[in-house]
Amino acid sequence: MAPILSIDRVTKYFAGLTALKEVSFxxxxxxxxxxxxxxxAGKTTLLSILAGSIQPTSGTVVFQDRNVTGAKSFAMxxxxxxxxxxxxxxxxxxxxxxxxxxGVRFGRSQGSAGDLWDARxxxxxxGIAHLADAPSVTLSVGDQKRLELARALATRPSLLLCxxxxxxxxxxxxxxxxxxxxxxxxxxxxxxxxxxxxxxxxSVSHHVIVMNFGEKLAEGSxxxxxxxxxxxxxxxxxxx
Amino acid sequence: xxxVDLLNLLIAALLQAGVYAAMSVGMTIIYGVMKIVNLAHxxxxxxxxxxVYELYARFHIDPLLGVLLAFPVFFLIGMSVHWVLVRxxxxxxxxxxxxxxxLFGLWLVLQNLGYVVWGNSDRAILxxxxxxxxxxxxxxxPTVRLVVxxxxxxxxxxxxxxxxKTWFGRAVRALMQNSDAGRIVGVNVERTxxxxxxxxxxxxxxxxxxxxxxxxxxxxxxxxxxxxxFVVIVxxxxxxxxGVAVGSVILAVVETFCILVLPANYQPAIAFSLLVLxxxxxxxxxxxxxxxxxxxx
Amino acid sequence: MNGAGKSGxxxxxxxxxxxxxxxxxxxxxxxxxxxxxxxxxxLLFVTLVxxxxxxxWNILGGFGGQVSFGFAxxxxxxAYTAALSVNSGVNSILSLLxxxxxxxxxxxxxxLPTFRLRGPYFAIATIGVSEAVRVVMTNVSMTGGASGYRxxxxxxxxxxxxxxxxxxxxxxxxxxxxxxxxxxxxxxLIAIREDEEAASDLGVNPYRTKLLAHALAAALxxxxxGVFAQYAAFIHPQGVFAFGIGVAILLMPIIGGIGTVWGPxxxxxxxxxxxxxxxxxxxxxxLLIYGSxxxxxxxxxxxxIVGIARQIVPRLRARMEG
Numbered sequence: 024m025a026p027i028l029s030i031d032r033v034t035k036y037f038a039g040l041t042a043l044k045e046v047s048f049x050x051x052x053x054x055x056x057x058x059x060x061x062x063x064a065g066k067t068t069l070l071s072i073l074a075g076s077i078q079p080t081s082g083t084v085v086f087q088d089r090n091v092t093g094a095k096s097f098a099m100x101x102x103x104x105x106x107x108x109x110x111x112x113x114x115x116x117x118x119x120x121x122x123x124x125x126g127v128r129f130g131r132s133q134g135s136a137g138d139l140w141d142a143r144x145x146x147x148x149x150g151i152a153h154l155a156d157a158p159s160v161t162l163s164v165g166d167q168k169r170l171e172l173a174r175a176l177a178t179r180p181s182l183l184l185c186x187x188x189x190x191x192x193x194x195x196x197x198x199x200x201x202x203x204x205x206x207x208x209x210x211x212x213x214x215x216x217x218x219x220x221x222x223x224x225x226s227v228s229h230h231v232i233v234m235n236f237g238e239k240l241a242e243g244s245x246x247x248x249x250x251x252x253x254x255x256x257x258x259x260x261x262x263x
Numbered sequence: 264x265x266x267v268d269l270l271n272l273l274i275a276a277l278l279q280a281g282v283y284a285a286m287s288v289g290m291t292i293i294y295g296v297m298k299i300v301n302l303a304h305x306x307x308x309x310x311x312x313x314x315v316y317e318l319y320a321r322f323h324i325d326p327l328l329g330v331l332l333a334f335p336v337f338f339l340i341g342m343s344v345h346w347v348l349v350r351x352x353x354x355x356x357x358x359x360x361x362x363x364x365x366l367f368g369l370w371l372v373l374q375n376l377g378y379v380v381w382g383n384s385d386r387a388i389l390x391x392x393x394x395x396x397x398x399x400x401x402x403x404x405p406t407v408r409l410v411v412x413x414x415x416x417x418x419x420x421x422x423x424x425x426x427x428k429t430w431f432g433r434a435v436r437a438l439m440q441n442s443d444a445g446r447i448v449g450v451n452v453e454r455t456x457x458x459x460x461x462x463x464x465x466x467x468x469x470x471x472x473x474x475x476x477x478x479x480x481x482x483x484x485x486x487x488x489x490x491x492x493f494v495v496i497v498x499x500x501x502x503x504x505x506g507v508a509v510g511s512v513i514l515a516v517v518e519t520f521c522i523l524v525l526p527a528n529y530q531p532a533i534a535f536s537l538l539v540l541x542x543x544x545x546x547x548x549x550x551x552x553x554x555x556x557x558x559x560x
Numbered sequence: 561m562n563g564a565g566k567s568g569x570x571x572x573x574x575x576x577x578x579x580x581x582x583x584x585x586x587x588x589x590x591x592x593x594x595x596x597x598x599x600x601x602x603l604l605f606v607t608l609v610x611x612x613x614x615x616x617w618n619i620l621g622g623f624g625g626q627v628s629f630g631f632a633x634x635x636x637x638x639a640y641t642a643a644l645s646v647n648s649g650v651n652s653i654l655s656l657l658x659x660x661x662x663x664x665x666x667x668x669x670x671x672l673p674t675f676r677l678r679g680p681y682f683a684i685a686t687i688g689v690s691e692a693v694r695v696v697m698t699n700v701s702m703t704g705g706a707s708g709y710r711x712x713x714x715x716x717x718x719x720x721x722x723x724x725x726x727x728x729x730x731x732x733x734x735x736x737x738x739x740x741x742x743x744x745x746x747x748x749l750i751a752i753r754e755d756e757e758a759a760s761d762l763g764v765n766p767y768r769t770k771l772l773a774h775a776l777a778a779a780l781x782x783x784x785x786g787v788f789a790q791y792a793a794f795i796h797p798q799g800v801f802a803f804g805i806g807v808a809i810l811l812m813p814i815i816g817g818i819g820t821v822w823g824p825x826x827x828x829x830x831x832x833x834x835x836x837x838x839x840x841x842x843x844x845x846x847l848l849i850y851g852s853x854x855x856x857x858x859x860x861x862x863x864x865i866v867g868i869a870r871q872i873v874p875r876l877r878a879r880m881e882g
Contacts, residue, residue, distance in 0.1 A: 075760075075761075076757065076761065095760065096757070096760045096761045097760045097761075097762075097763050097764055097765045097766070100760075100761060100763035105761065105762065105763075106761055108758065108761075112755050112757075112758040114750065114751050114754040114755060114758070114759075115754055115755075116750060116754055116819075117750065117751075117754070121747070124747065125748075125759065125764065126763070128744050128747060129744075129748065129759075129762055129763035129764045130762060130763045131763070174762060175761075175762070177762075178762055178763055294680075300680045300683065300684065302687070348855065348859070351859055352858065352859070357678065357679070358679065358680040358683070360621075360625055360627055361858050363627050363680070363683050364627065364810075364814065364854055364858045365854070365855055365858045365859070367629065367807075367851075367854065368850075368851040368852065368853070368855040368858065369851065369855060370851070371807060371847045371848070371851025372851035372852060372855070373851075374847050374851075375844070375845060375846075375847035375851065376848070378844060378847070379844060379845070379848075483803070486691055486803070487691060489687065490687065490688050490691050493687065493688060494688075497681065497684065501679065526699070528695060528698075528699050529695060529696065529699065530695075531691040531692050531694075531695045532692040532693075532695050532696050534688070534691075534692070535685075535689060535691065536692070538684075538685060538688050539669070539670075539673055539685065539688075542673040542674055542677065542681055543673045546676075546677050
């Protein structure tokens with residue numbers, strides 16, 4: 024099966040700092056991939072490049088056999104790659120429903136055949152339909168995270184990039200969001216998930232990629248990665 | 264054009280660049296620390312000019328001394344403006360609509376203040392120095408421009424010193440790079456912002472005084488210089504002090520040589536064209552180019 | 561600033577709000593019936609021109625959040641284009657279209673390099689273009705330079721003709737504004753205003769959207785300049801490119817209610833009425849007043865008159881109902 028996403032030696036320099044150094048990996052369609060690593064490993068930078076928020080210095084990004092290297096984020100969204108934000112960024116002047124409407128109307132208009140997504144149905148699916156007309160700023164943190172997901176899903180992505188979607192949530196809220204992620208995966212969307220909460224990410228991913236100092240350190244199943252000595256060293260070394 | 268003429272023009276441009284740098288540095292500080300484009304900069308340039316003028320016309324205080332005095336006076340004015348107005352508006356890491364409108368409103372108020380107090384006739388500061396020329400070999404330096412250049416350089420040098428050797432300077436540089444990180448390591452953001460704003464206005468006022476020594480002025484004289492400050496900081500990269508120096512030189516050189524072909528009236532148009540060109544060719548300014556160069560090192 | 565109010569509020573006020581503008585339009589359209597003096601008609605004419613421009617600025621600045629200090633450029637260029645073309649024999653409607661086109665081209669000159677950049681570049685560039693164009697127009701002799709430019713009158717002057725032209729343009733502007741506000745384009749603009757990066761992450765193309773909004777606003781403003789030029793028959797750089805015009809253009813929607821459909825209209829009417837009084841009573845203080853107004857509004861009531869009304873109306877209604 025052809026990978027849905029294939030990145031090859033992606034590198035990013037920022038004014039003298041090497042944030043990413045020749046990172047390469049493939050993602051197969053339909054999985055939940057975890058991306059972990061100590062602080063400063065470059066996870067968010069990589070996510071931002073895949074989302075089109077920033078452009079790589081070198082390397083290639085191929086998505087569904089199309090070269091999307093360096094595409095801006097709206098182009099990535101049109102191609103089917105969409106991100107959520109670590110700190111939710113709702114459109115403050117708009118209601119919850121209108122926020123999702125932006126995703127519906129500007130994302131890909133085609134996608135999974137047969138489904139007639141509209142904003143209310145997405146809200147139902149994500150679990151915040153009762154808040155549809157509320158101003159988006161009045162939502163709790165957990166609901167704002169759901170709104171982020173709803174908005175992203177409204178664009179009908181094939182690849183959903185989740186940025187620390189569980190940060191700041193309580194245990195039950197985290198479990199609830201993870202269930203939602205599995206529901207999204209079941210519906211056919213591939214997920215790449217950056218997270219600090221190792222327990223959460225190990226429980227939901229089928230394949231984990233570990234980064235450190237801007238490079239890919241290891242990848243494999245959650246069990247394999249957790250027992251990999253270099254991964255353990257990276258985390259323990261960092262907390263010193 | 265002979266080599267001597269060329270040299271004279273280049274030197275004139277360099278002297279001009281010094282003033283432009285002093286004029287623009289205030290904006291850079293304020294933008295760098297608070298992400299606010301200080302549109303009232305023009306108003307403070309104007310007030311600085313009148314301040315130095317009045318000191319000279321009423322108390323016969325040498326304009327250079329007047330410029331020196333402008334620093335503390337305008338520093339206090341700047342801090343007061345921040346305390347009364349600027350601190351009440353939300354800031355973010357992008358310039359906000361609110362900040363643009365607030366400072367634009369302030370500029371209007373300052374302009375009107377100028378008209379009310381001083382009327383709209385042109386003033387000029389004429390001292391024995393004004394017409395003096397220093398002759399070194401074939402090169403002639405108008406003395407007043409030399410003096411202004413020296414003052415500009417001195418103030419820029421002092422700023423460099425402050426930025427690198429004092430707590431304030433370190434706090435400013437921290438906030439310019441990353442305000443969240445700065446806050447985390449203990450920088451008092453609001454206090455630093457207030458002082459930074461004060462310093463920015465201090466430079467605007469003093470630079471206005473320097474400009475007044477060279478040009479005649481009226482209450483709306485801030486406008487063209489505001490545009491020039493924009494050109495300088497955009498070319499420099501908005502937040503880089505070295506960029507201000509480079510941007511000033513480029514602007515001054517282009518203006519000086521354009522006078523050969525275009526009447527001086529068109530200078531705002533020249534400045535604007537340079538601005539647009541800079542935005543097209545060098546969107547991150549000269550500083551951006553420098554950052555990218557390091558990648559290849 | 562939510563979408564079309566679907567709340568359960570009573571229907572009567574909304575009916576009133578829908579009918580009021582139509583009533584006003586009917587009154588204005590029937591103007592000759594009121595036998596108003598030429599000065600009053602002139603005041604109404606100028607106010608209608610302001611209404612168009614205020615709405616135009618609001619499309620880019622209010623809906624889209626992009627502050628421009630340079631709309632006087634579109635107004636002035638529109639005025640000169642219309643004047644030049646009328647003098648070259650072009651009929652008045654076509655000259656307005658030309659005026660709009662020139663303004664649109666000018667909007668590209670500013671927008672193309674600046675809208676793709678993050679930061680204050682657009683606002684800065686609009687100040688620059690304002691200065692630059694005023695200086696150039698003051699010095700270019702073909703258009704009369706500082707002494708201004710005159711339209712050669714080939715027909716007798718009918719004030720009402722111009723009044724209706726301004727009214728028609730204002731109606732078009734209101735219609736455009738409403739259409740934008742409730743359309744996909746308007747949603748994109750608002751999303752960009754609220755959070756351009758997040759909007760882009762969802763598929764909104766900020767560059768193209770902003771350019772389009774800018775062009776639309778420029779076209780309306782340029783046409784308004786053309787309408788004015790045809791009325792005044794004499795224009796000069798200090799008049800149409802004046803710094804004060806650029807200020808007024810952004811002040812009106814801010815006073816009335818930035819980002820709403822009717823805010824700019826209210827602001828233009830208020831401005832149109834008070835500016836005559838102001839210039840008469842405090843001739844030297846108008847910058848002070850505009851500046852202070854801006855500061856006060858920004859600090860205390862950013863939503864302008866519409867904002868104040870939105871707070872008062874529910875309270876009034878509560879009081880009336882019990």
